[in-house]
Amino acid sequence: MKTILTDIEGTTSSISFVKDVLFPYARQALPGFVAAHGQEPEVRRWLDAVAVELGGACQDELVVETLQGWIDADRKHTALKALQGMVWKAGYGRADFRAHIYPDAAEALLRWHAAGHALNVYSSGSVPAQKLFFGNSEAGDLQPLFSHWFDTEVGGKREADSYRRITAALGVPAADILFLSDVVEELDAARVAGMDTVLVDRRQDYPTPRHGDATGGHRRVETFAAVDPSAG
Numbered sequence: 001m002k003t004i005l006t007d008i009e010g011t012t013s014s015i016s017f018v019k020d021v022l023f024p025y026a027r028q029a030l031p032g033f034v035a036a037h038g039q040e041p042e043v044r045r046w047l048d049a050v051a052v053e054l055g056g057a058c059q060d061e062l063v064v065e066t067l068q069g070w071i072d073a074d075r076k077h078t079a080l081k082a083l084q085g086m087v088w089k090a091g092y093g094r095a096d097f098r099a100h101i102y103p104d105a106a107e108a109l110l111r112w113h114a115a116g117h118a119l120n121v122y123s124s125g126s127v128p129a130q131k132l133f134f135g136n137s138e139a140g141d142l143q144p145l146f147s148h149w150f151d152t153e154v155g156g157k158r159e160a161d162s163y164r165r166i167t168a169a170l171g172v173p174a175a176d177i178l179f180l181s182d183v184v185e186e187l188d189a190a191r192v193a194g195m196d197t198v199l200v201d202r203r204q205d206y207p208t209p210r211h212g213d214a215t216g217g218h219r220r221v222e223t224f225a226a227v228d229p230s231a232g
Contacts, residue, residue: 002117002196003117003170003176003178004117004178004229005121005150005179005180005195006109006180006181007157007180007181007183008121009124009182010182010202010205010206011180012101012109013099015182016204016205019074021097021100022084022088022097023071023074025087025096026071026087027068029087030064030068031064033083033086033090034060034064034083042086043083047060047063049078050066054066076152078151078153081124081151084129085126085132088129088132089132092135098136098138099132099137099138101134101137101138101139101142102202107224108224108225108227109142112229119145119146120146120147120148121134122150122162122166123150124152125151130151148169150162150166154166157181157183157186157189158183158185162193163179163193163194164193167194167195173194175194178195178197178229179195179197179198180200180224181200182199182205182206184199187216198218198219198220198221199219199220199221200222200227209222219231
């Protein structure tokens, strides 16, 4: 029985939703959020972490400007991801948006869960943001389907050691874990760590199909409906 480990952006859900909805929302809302909540311990923790990276004590306004610059550059920084997650939580709570999920992904996740496959997430977005995402999806609350959640605190997604740590946390042999992602370099790292892999190559996100060498030797599908967790 395969254990499933899935990416989110470009895999279960469109890249455009993150780029065109979530990132701009966080960028616009960050100044007001920090002004209102900047002294709360969990918020302060991450603001101070950014300040240290900038060279020491600095005004929150500079930290916010830095964070907005990181959003524009799509920087995968743990502090940014944590603060974005807090901003998105407020947005979900006000029903400002619902998280996009491809219908085939929602259907497959429900089917695999019902069949007894353990489902897990590994995304560059923070764990709280991941839970918010699936808890407020267009297909309803999918959060209860998942057993474990991993973000960049376990390591970079293109580093084999990250997948070794995930394997240890899941407590199953690496060969029994199927990792789904749209990024070949992530799949390469997972394969080095011993996991089974599938490249999710969605036409909505990748208009030019990736075939041959472009797949990196990973099995390729265009929808979750084509994923067979028992294959490989």
